[in-house]
Amino acid sequence: xxxxxxxxxxxxxxxxxxxxxxxxxxxxxxxxxxxxxxxxxxxxxxxxxxxxxxxxxxxxxxxxxxxxxxxxxxxxxxxxxxxxxxxxxxxxxxxxxxxxxxxxxxxxxxxxxxxxxxxxxxxxxxxxxxxxxxxxxxxxxxxxxxxxxxxxxxxxxxxxxxxxxxxxxxxxxxxxxxxxxxxxxxxxxxxxxxxxxxxxxxxxxxxxxxxxxxxxxxxxxxxxxxxxxxxxxxxxxxxxxxxxxxxxxxxx
Amino acid sequence: xxxxxxxxxxxxxxxxxxxxxxxxxxxxxxxxxxxxxxxxxxxxxxxxxxxxxxxxxxxxxxxxxxxxxxxxxxxxxxxxxxxxxxxxxxxxxxxxxxxxxx
Numbered sequence: 001x002x003x004x005x006x007x008x009x010x011x012x013x014x015x016x017x018x019x020x021x022x023x024x025x026x027x028x029x030x031x032x033x034x035x036x037x038x039x040x041x042x043x044x045x046x047x048x049x050x051x052x053x054x055x056x057x058x059x060x061x062x063x064x065x066x067x068x069x070x071x072x073x074x075x076x077x078x079x080x081x082x083x084x085x086x087x088x089x090x091x092x093x094x095x096x097x098x099x100x101x102x103x104x105x106x107x108x109x110x111x112x113x114x115x116x117x118x119x120x121x122x123x124x125x126x127x128x129x130x131x132x133x134x135x136x137x138x139x140x141x142x143x144x145x146x147x148x149x150x151x152x153x154x155x156x157x158x159x160x161x162x163x164x165x166x167x168x169x170x171x172x173x174x175x176x177x178x179x180x181x182x183x184x185x186x187x188x189x190x191x192x193x194x195x196x197x198x199x200x201x202x203x204x205x206x207x208x209x210x211x212x213x214x215x216x217x218x219x220x221x222x223x224x225x226x227x228x229x230x231x232x233x234x235x236x237x238x239x240x241x242x243x244x245x246x247x248x249x250x251x252x
Numbered sequence: 253x254x255x256x257x258x259x260x261x262x263x264x265x266x267x268x269x270x271x272x273x274x275x276x277x278x279x280x281x282x283x284x285x286x287x288x289x290x291x292x293x294x295x296x297x298x299x300x301x302x303x304x305x306x307x308x309x310x311x312x313x314x315x316x317x318x319x320x321x322x323x324x325x326x327x328x329x330x331x332x333x334x335x336x337x338x339x340x341x342x343x344x345x346x347x348x349x350x351x352x353x354x
Binding site: 011012055057060061063064067068078079080081082084099116117192195216217219220223224227232233234235236237238239241242244245246247248 | 253254255256257258259263264265266267268269270271272273274275276277278
């Protein structure tokens with residue numbers, strides 16, 4: 001079968017110049033990144049053989065590596081999701097031309113800003129402390145323990161519901177304390193759905209690059225207050241992934 | 253400072269959170285110009301095993317601990333299932349939706 005050539009798209013930056021972000025390796029195939037330019041928008045691309053890109057660790061890291069390069073060079077970045085391959089440069093150019101009205105609005109919005117992420121997860125010890133101090137929960141737990149697994153099914157479900165409510169309560173507390181504090185220092189903030197039962201906050205914050213240090217300090221102050229109860233997982237700088245929501249599709 | 257941020261490879265779960273379904277997301281059937289853009293795109297979704305949610309909470313807070321193990325990054329990788337599709341664009345109009353949440 002003849003292998004066709006394609007153009008992999010990483011993201012779009014504001015630049016009228018030709019740019020490069022070095023080599024990138026997908027599935028052992030190494031190619032050089034370059035840009036397809038249309039007016040002030042430059043699509044960061046790499047020539048690849050046209051195929052389906054598997055989102056495995058190496059490929060995802062490769063995609064993210066190129067995005068990081070754009071961030072390091074301080075471009076205004078509009079990121080594109082993983083795995084998009086075009087047939088030709090003309091098609092990428094057509095995409096840029098089509099998106100141009102949106103891009104000219106987006107570039108100033110992301111200019112001089114970065115996204116950071118904060119996940120707050122409850123410590124096991126703290127949760128155990130909370131449950132053992134809760135009489136209704138401990139009583140229900142005794143009821144479950146007294147029965148066989150089959151006979152205690154509904155009691156187990158009830159116990160689970162109580163546990164879910166306890167976590168919900170703590171999520172609201174963290175939302176009010178940690179998230180609100182950070183939101184007040186950000187240009188924009190988003191609280192995503194927690195990705196695990198113990199996760200209490202899955203926040204994303206768009207901040208001014210100038211205020212990055214102050215924001216880091218605010219995160220550390222909050223950590224100081226909460227460190228006995230929760231763990232912080234603080235990441236960034238990311239391009240504004242959580243604040244650019246553009247779906248391109250065709251309805252048949 | 254005690255808490256430092258980074259985007260290194262140790263936070264693959266964070267990368268997955270962002271690059272699979274955020275930013276500009278291009279649908280497999282997308283055509284955005286008369287040129288007739290053909291896209292090869294991968295559709296990837298994080299699939300979470302259908303374990304009863306409430307029981308997972310009970311285990312998470314340490315009340316029941318027989319079924320679900322804590323998941324690390326490897327677990328996240330295992331949960332990734334991918335499907336791919338490629339289409340050849342022919343003709344017709346396009347429909348774009350965009351939103352900027354600031």
